[in-house]
Amino acid sequence: MxxxxxxxxxxxxxxxxxxxxxxxxxxxxxxxxxxxxxxxxxxxxxxxxxxxxxxxxxxxxxxxxxPTELFATNYSQSANKEEVLSLKKDLLLKEEELNKLRKKVIDLYDKLGM
CATH class of the missing domain: 1.10.260.40 (lambda repressor-like DNA-binding domains)
Known part of the structure; x- marks a missing residue:
């Protein structure tokens, strides 16, 4: 691991x-x-x-x-394309989550007057 x-x-x-x-x-x-x-x-x-x-x-x-592009793995030709697409979709969703969390943190700093 x-x-x-x-x-x-x-x-x-x-x-x-x-x-x-x-x-x-x-x-x-x-x-x-x-x-x-x-x-x-x-x-x-x-x-x-x-x-x-x-x-x-x-x-x-x-x-x-x-980050998605940096973390993306070069899959071999034998990889299951559906699985690859699913994983890429999951990465994009996580990236969107990260952006939302980042916005929340910024909003909290603004509320605190920082």
């Missing part, structure tokens, strides 16, 4: 690196856009740092992608 999580994190880190390179951004430029140090960003791409949702959303914004 833990090995699988490590592989998934490495896969996400690899996708982040590929997206960044595809946009022609260096690690230093990406770090600057995220307002973190270059070594800290390097650890993200190497899978040495666990991403929190806030940082993941920042990265997605800069890379012009979505």
């Amino acid at each position: 833990e090995e699988q999580m490590v592989r998934e994190l490495e896969d996400i880190a690899s996708k982040i690196k590929k997206q960044r390179a595809g946009l022609g951004l260096s690690q230093a430029a990406m770090a600057k856009l995220l307002k973190i140090s270059a070594p800290a960003y390097c650890k993200i791409e190497n899978g040495q740092t666990d991403l929190n949702i806030s940082r993941l959303m920042q990265i997605c914004k800069v890379l012009k992608t979505t």
Whole structure:
């Protein structure tokens, strides 16, 4: 189970690196856009740092992608297409839930005058 999580994190880190390179951004430029140090960003791409949702959303914004795309797995041809579609739908629903929760948090901060 833990090995699988490590592989998934490495896969996400690899996708982040590929997206960044595809946009022609260096690690230093990406770090600057995220307002973190270059070594800290390097650890993200190497899978040495666990991403929190806030940082993941920042990265997605800069890379012009979505968490769904970063978490999507490259399924083999033999995979059940209906299952894949169902899983993608579930991911989209979770992303919508996350956006609603984020809005609630922002609304609560506004009510508290923060």
